Amino acid sequence: MSRVSVDATPILALIHRLTEEQRADTRAALAARPRALPVLNFAPAAAARTDAAIDASPDRARQACRAGCSACCHLAVAVTIPEALWIAMRLQAERTAKQLHALVTRIAEHARRVGALTIEARARARVPCALLGDDGACTIHPFRPLGCRGYTSFSKELCDAALAADQPGHDGPLDAVAWAAAGAIGDGLKAALREADLDDQHYEFHSAILRAIETPDAEARWSRGEDVFSDLPRVVSERLARR
Numbered sequence: 001m002s003r004v005s006v007d008a009t010p011i012l013a014l015i016h017r018l019t020e021e022q023r024a025d026t027r028a029a030l031a032a033r034p035r036a037l038p039v040l041n042f043a044p045a046a047a048a049r050t051d052a053a054i055d056a057s058p059d060r061a062r063q064a065c066r067a068g069c070s071a072c073c074h075l076a077v078a079v080t081i082p083e084a085l086w087i088a089m090r091l092q093a094e095r096t097a098k099q100l101h102a103l104v105t106r107i108a109e110h111a112r113r114v115g116a117l118t119i120e121a122r123a124r125a126r127v128p129c130a131l132l133g134d135d136g137a138c139t140i141h142p143f144r145p146l147g148c149r150g151y152t153s154f155s156k157e158l159c160d161a162a163l164a165a166d167q168p169g170h171d172g173p174l175d176a177v178a179w180a181a182a183g184a185i186g187d188g189l190k191a192a193l194r195e196a197d198l199d200d201q202h203y204e205f206h207s208a209i210l211r212a213i214e215t216p217d218a219e220a221r222w223s224r225g226e227d228v229f230s231d232l233p234r235v236v237s238e239r240l241a242r243r
């Protein structure tokens, strides 16, 4: 994917600030004892911080993303474990048992079909995200992954054209500030996890959500340092997959 040509200096300063803010918040949340519900102490704040940075983008007026515009929801998504746990918590709290059962069945089917695909093969598969609604809107919009928030486009037409051409991104501009902000906040979160000796990897979205829902006490086990997610697929390009 390509991005707008901009002066990199303010973006580098923004990246540094957001990374350090998120790192400090996450570190403090993980240091609290007892380490009860650590994810809720920093995952929602990471999402809010990302939204604030995207809203403050100097190109805010050019951002074209709208509910019902869903080309990017056919692309590979990677999540950190706190993101996956937070999404699982919200789904378990807000869906009825019947709704959750149907959704878990759907997510499991998606994980089987697309979980291990490369970024390029995922785009060619043209399989919409399991959390995309029939109306083309994200059904978990308030607690969607950081990567989904940051992938902010200036052109619906170019996103649709990329999907039609089986491309994992479009040739037109994405909002560089939005993309950098989501990445920086994810990096800050991951840095604090590493410092706490917790699994800081990104995993494929469907596979990670499924594991978070199906594993009893997933958050408590992960926050004690247990290895709960490490066998899951990562999101990689074809070039990396061939290595």
Ligand code: SF4
Residues within 6 Å of the ligand: 072, 073, 074, 077, 129, 130, 131, 132, 133, 137, 138, 139, 140, 141, 144, 145, 148
């Ligand atoms: S989580 Fe929501 S925004 Fe992200 S790919 Fe799925 S439907 Fe789209």
